[in-house]
Amino acid sequence: MHELSIxxxxxxLAAKEAHKENAKEVKEIELEIGEMAGIDTEALLFSLRIAIKHSLLENAEIKLHLISPIAYCSKCRIEFVPQNRFEPCPFCYSYGIELRQGKELRLKSLLIE
Ligand SMILES: [Zn+2]
Structure with missing residues (x-):
């Protein structure tokens, strides 16, 4: 399962950061996930609950923030919200669009003790 390795x-990464701060425990972990990052959030959450066992994050509350996608068409110089990853520009129908937001997978914050 792809989500388990993620x-x-x-x-x-979080345990390493917490260790640097001499944390005894991580209370909360916040992640940002783009809606078009190709991640199944349910599966990720499930995998995270397995992955945190026997780590500094064992009792941490896991918070996932979804980031909605924004695409940019360099021909029209406009940004739009795509319905899917491979959608063309709604104005010129060009496929040369750039996904500016929505592919992230970031550790946003850690609450440590
Ligand atoms: Zn366009």
Missing amino acids: ALSIVE
């Missing part, structure tokens, strides 16, 4: 690397 979860494991997130937990590893």
